[in-house]
Amino acid sequence: MTLFSSQEVTKNYRSGGFTLKKISVSLKPGQITGIVGENGNGKTTLLRIIAGDLSIDSGTLNYFGRESDAANFSWEWAKQKIAYIPQRIPRWYGSLRKNLIFEATIRGIKGNQADKIVDELVAQLGLEEYIELQWKEISTGYRLRFQLAKMLISAPDLLVLDEPIANLDINAQEKFLSDLREIVSNQERKVSVILSSQQLHEIENVSDAIIFLKKGNLVYEGEISKIGENRKENQFEIQGDFTPEELKHLIESAEIKAAGKTLDVKVPLEISSEDFLKLILNENFKVHYFRDISSSTKKLF
Amino acid sequence: MNLFQKIDNYLLHNFPNIWVTKVHIFLPIAIIFMLIIYTFNVLLIGYNIKDPMPEGEWGVTLMVIPVMVFIVYWFVIQARYNVEKSGGKLSIPLEYMNFFLYFLMFFVSYLLVSFIPYTNDLKIARTAQKTEITQDIKNLNVGHTIMINAGNVVSNNDNQIEKKGDRYKIRYNNFIDTYYWEDYDEELLTETIEEVREDFSDGYDSERGYYEEKLMNYEDYINNPIPKNTNNLYILATYNQLEEIVADYIYSYNKYTHNEIVTTAAEIVNYEVIAEFKDENFNYFKRTENDYYYNWRDRVEYKVEYLAKLKLRYSGAFEANYGDSEISKIIVAWLLMLSLFVWIFKQIHWRDFLFGVLALALTPVLIGIVGLIFGVFLRADEDFFFALIMVAYVIAILLTIKGYVSNYKSRFSIVTAMYLHVWLPVLPFFYYFFMYEIYYRNNYEVRSEFKFENLFYAALIIGIISIGLFKLVYKKMRLLPNHK
Numbered sequence: 001m002t003l004f005s006s007q008e009v010t011k012n013y014r015s016g017g018f019t020l021k022k023i024s025v026s027l028k029p030g031q032i033t034g035i036v037g038e039n040g041n042g043k044t045t046l047l048r049i050i051a052g053d054l055s056i057d058s059g060t061l062n063y064f065g066r067e068s069d070a071a072n073f074s075w076e077w078a079k080q081k082i083a084y085i086p087q088r089i090p091r092w093y094g095s096l097r098k099n100l101i102f103e104a105t106i107r108g109i110k111g112n113q114a115d116k117i118v119d120e121l122v123a124q125l126g127l128e129e130y131i132e133l134q135w136k137e138i139s140t141g142y143r144l145r146f147q148l149a150k151m152l153i154s155a156p157d158l159l160v161l162d163e164p165i166a167n168l169d170i171n172a173q174e175k176f177l178s179d180l181r182e183i184v185s186n187q188e189r190k191v192s193v194i195l196s197s198q199q200l201h202e203i204e205n206v207s208d209a210i211i212f213l214k215k216g217n218l219v220y221e222g223e224i225s226k227i228g229e230n231r232k233e234n235q236f237e238i239q240g241d242f243t244p245e246e247l248k249h250l251i252e253s254a255e256i257k258a259a260g261k262t263l264d265v266k267v268p269l270e271i272s273s274e275d276f277l278k279l280i281l282n283e284n285f286k287v288h289y290f291r292d293i294s295s296s297t298k299k300l301f
Numbered sequence: 302m303n304l305f306q307k308i309d310n311y312l313l314h315n316f317p318n319i320w321v322t323k324v325h326i327f328l329p330i331a332i333i334f335m336l337i338i339y340t341f342n343v344l345l346i347g348y349n350i351k352d353p354m355p356e357g358e359w360g361v362t363l364m365v366i367p368v369m370v371f372i373v374y375w376f377v378i379q380a381r382y383n384v385e386k387s388g389g390k391l392s393i394p395l396e397y398m399n400f401f402l403y404f405l406m407f408f409v410s411y412l413l414v415s416f417i418p419y420t421n422d423l424k425i426a427r428t429a430q431k432t433e434i435t436q437d438i439k440n441l442n443v444g445h446t447i448m449i450n451a452g453n454v455v456s457n458n459d460n461q462i463e464k465k466g467d468r469y470k471i472r473y474n475n476f477i478d479t480y481y482w483e484d485y486d487e488e489l490l491t492e493t494i495e496e497v498r499e500d501f502s503d504g505y506d507s508e509r510g511y512y513e514e515k516l517m518n519y520e521d522y523i524n525n526p527i528p529k530n531t532n533n534l535y536i537l538a539t540y541n542q543l544e545e546i547v548a549d550y551i552y553s554y555n556k557y558t559h560n561e562i563v564t565t566a567a568e569i570v571n572y573e574v575i576a577e578f579k580d581e582n583f584n585y586f587k588r589t590e591n592d593y594y595y596n597w598r599d600r601v602e603y604k605v606e607y608l609a610k611l612k613l614r615y616s617g618a619f620e621a622n623y624g625d626s627e628i629s630k631i632i633v634a635w636l637l638m639l640s641l642f643v644w645i646f647k648q649i650h651w652r653d654f655l656f657g658v659l660a661l662a663l664t665p666v667l668i669g670i671v672g673l674i675f676g677v678f679l680r681a682d683e684d685f686f687f688a689l690i691m692v693a694y695v696i697a698i699l700l701t702i703k704g705y706v707s708n709y710k711s712r713f714s715i716v717t718a719m720y721l722h723v724w725l726p727v728l729p730f731f732y733y734f735f736m737y738e739i740y741y742r743n744n745y746e747v748r749s750e751f752k753f754e755n756l757f758y759a760a761l762i763i764g765i766i767s768i769g770l771f772k773l774v775y776k777k778m779r780l781l782p783n784h785k
Contacts (some may be wrong), residue, residue, distance in 0.1 A: 056711035106389025
């Protein structure tokens with residue numbers, strides 16, 4: 001069963017030359033799906049289409065088992081099940097508690113029940129000490145988490161987040177992503193998340209599936225564990241006190257590219273990351289940074 | 302937690318649709334303001350009828366700015382919380398309730414703006430009883446002829462006073478003008494005004510070519526309501542009654558001024574004595590204040606007329622300020638229209654709303670262009686323009702339906718829907734004038750049936766129904782995906 005699927009969806013902006021080309025993706029329940037790609041490659045466009053915020057030119061969309069052009073489909077029905085957090089979160093007015101209670105009461109959760117659900121959610125996200133504050137009194141990271149709490153009150157089936165961690169420091173990013181993981185793992189909620197980000201490493205760490213877009217084309221869609229399944233070589237990023245020439249001398253079959261201090265190294269499949277590191281360390285070179293990107297979308301960039 | 306916070310919290314937890322309107326905060330503020338004004342103006346400052354009448358115009362000017370700030374601030378708060386746009390559901394009855402809460406806000410704001418003149422009237426109305434004013438009007442109107450002719454009481458001066466048998470025939474003076482009262486409220490006036498003649502309405506005898514005199518004994522005048530038709534009316538009084546008339550006049554007159562007449566009735570009626578007091582200036586008689594500045598707000602006739610307006614014509618300050626049916630209907634229509642704007646603002650994205658307001662604001666330009674093309678260059682008639690308006694309505698309806706059934710959101714459709722919605726209540730008026738031009742113009746029976754009231758109620762019903770209908774339209778349009 002899929003929560004959402006698209007078949008050969010295309011979108012061409014009337015005002016610009018950008019086109020999203022024949023995108024077919026599906027989102028499964030209880031999963032986090034990351035959308036990655038360079039700036040201006042269609043991540044936000046695809047998220048807005050999924051959130052029902054942007055129309056398509058061709059193709060089909062299916063929400064929760066109903067085709068978007070079917071007679072029994074309405075956007076009101078679909079949007080009740082979707083929560084969309086845009087890149088720029090709209091400002092809240094008044095105390096954070098009042099906003100969250102308002103969010104509960106307009107959905108029919110009234111009286112003490114509203115307090116109860118808000119308190120539980122806030123406790124779950126570790127936001128208790130900020131609940132009585134105003135929007136301007138909290139940091140961007142906490143704003144995002146409060147927005148997340150607000151969205152969760154509506155108990156959506158699908159949570160769509162556009163670049164949620166773009167403006168967060170590393171600690172806030174980690175906290176937010178672990179919150180997301182916890183929410184998705186919660187069997188009672190049965191919520192699925194799709195989010196876009198430039199922070200490839202963090203997104204790959206938290207996601208179950210990845211969608212990779214390049215110039216409006218779908219380059220990869222599938223489980224994260226399967227990205228490097230059919231690769232013909234291993235690929236590493238490394239920094240250390242050696243030159244590319246010294247590394248080439250050490251592993252003759254290696255293909256090396258330098259990007260600043262980091263070396264991008266492609267080696268035959270037979271040389272695993274452990275073998276590669278052993279070879280370097282045996283020569284008494286010091287390693288400052290290492291990352292195996294053989295099964296990462298990084299190599300698709 | 303104070304009472305305000307408790308109410309706010311209760312509404313937030315149980316009635317979020319009322320909580321978002323914030324009327325529970327703004328209405329008490331408005332009521333407190335009104336109570337303060339009432340306490341200061343009516344209870345503390347008060348009014349003595351001998352003083353010049355208080356001015357109300359400055360009160361309106363004074364209140365307009367704070368009330369504007371009050372209403373703009375309230376409107377800004379309306380942009381902050383929105384049940385429907387936040388994903389909640391508001392049933393159509395609740396939408397109607399919210400609409401009337403917005404109306405209540407505007408109505409209270411209107412009351413605030415007019416509250417100083419109203420409380421002025423309230424304290425003026427408290428200065429006299431209804432029967433007392435009726436008596437004063439009678440005293441002043443019958444006595445004024447003698448007063449302005451004092452020193453010439455028994456001579457025939459422009460038919461003002463003349464001897465007729467054993468009585469003096471005194472021309473009735475409309476010093477306190479009651480002539481147009483019947484235009485206000487027929488029913489109310491039967492208590493205070495009566496028809497003197499029934500044979501012809503204004504006493505004009507077309508055969509003789511002059512107004513026939515209407516004669517009335519002073520005793521009848523005193524024992525009956527104020528005459529309604531005072532054209533060519535004469536009061537017949539004995540010499541002793543002349544003195545009584547003047548004494549009553551002075552009594553009534555002095556109630557309304559600090560500059561009292563101190564000359565006695567006997568002195569005034571007595572020709573020989575009066576000659577000594579007669580002055581070439583306006584003041585014929587000895588007054589308490591010799592260097593009196595004559596402010597029009599201090600004129601006795603102005604005060605009594607104003608009091609009569611409050612107490613007799615309108616039965617109170619509230620009726621006088623808010624009871625005029627046609628004006629109050631127009632005011633209510635404007636307030637309802639403002640409420641409709643707030644309601645629409647809550648239904649659609651603020652950018653779409655802004656474009657809608659812009660489109661409405663540009664309507665006069667559109668009318669000017671159409672008028673120039675068809676009226677000046679092509680010399681089209683009025684019926685053509687009204688037909689054009691009808692066509693415009695049909696086009697707007699079709700465009701709105703097209704937007705409603707579309708698969709994507711279109712700003713043009715939303716703005717058209719808003720434009721149509723705002724103009725829809727005015728449709729009965731346009732329809733009537735359109736029909737008038739093509740059909741009623743030559744059909745006098747149908748024409749005579751025109752009533753502002755009927756069109757107003759038709760507009761009101763259409764406006765009210767349109768809220769339920771357009772809620773569905775706006776909701777569908779708002780939730781469609783954008784087409785970019």
